[in-house]
Amino acid sequence: MRLGLSQIIDRPGESISYSAVVDLSDLQYGTCFPVTEPVLASGTVRNTAGVLVMKGKITTCIHGICDRCAAEFDRDMELPIDAVLVTELANEENEDEWVFTLEGDSADLDDIVRTVFVLNMDSKLLCSDDCQGLCCRCGKNLNEGPCSCEKEIDPRLAALKQLLNK
Ligand SMILES: [Zn+2]
Ligand SMILES: [Zn+2]
Numbered sequence: 300m301r302l303g304l305s306q307i308i309d310r311p312g313e314s315i316s317y318s319a320v321v322d323l324s325d326l327q328y329g330t331c332f333p334v335t336e337p338v339l340a341s342g343t344v345r346n347t348a349g350v351l352v353m354k355g356k357i358t359t360c361i362h363g364i365c366d367r368c369a370a371e372f373d374r375d376m377e378l379p380i381d382a383v384l385v386t387e388l389a390n391e392e393n394e395d396e397w398v399f400t401l402e403g404d405s406a407d408l409d410d411i412v413r414t415v416f417v418l419n420m421d422s423k424l425l426c427s428d429d430c431q432g433l434c435c436r437c438g439k440n441l442n443e444g445p446c447s448c449e450k451e452i453d454p455r456l457a458a459l460k461q462l463l464n465k
Pocket of ligand 1: 365366367368369370425426427430431432
């Protein structure tokens with residue numbers, strides 16, 4: 300979707316709001332395509348002293364497989380949009396990820412939302428930021444509680460376990 304900015308492009312202080320639905324179902328993380336639901340983006344673009352400042356948020360629900368605990372999960376995502384729109388990049392070599400160029404007097408919302416989403420997402424896809432993962436010894440999902448491996452570190456218990464196993 301294209302966002303026409305002709306109303307504000309030469310008018311400091313003016314702003315327009317936007318909302319868009321973007322399809323990011325082709326984004327791949329590992330072996331899965333977690334963005335199965337539409338991605339909603341909304342906010343405003345304000346001409347701040349001649350600079351077009353884009354604010355807003357991206358919301359969606361992703362359905363993925365956690366990189367750490369291998370569980371399937373659904374997770375509501377809300378990511379901030381905080382970007383600057385320019386008519387042309389002053390210096391291509393110093394291109395900032397958060398600066399987007401206009402095409403004529405309009406912005407490519409699909410491209411902006413896709414870029415912001417990808418930049419915000421960790422390369423790892425996690426069911427939650429503090430996912431405990433799996434125990435490297437017994438494979439238990441530690442989000443569901445501690446496993447019994449810890450106790451084996453105690454040499455007395457280890458000795459007892461050996462006795463019991465005999
Ligand atoms: Zn997890
Ligand atoms: Zn364990």
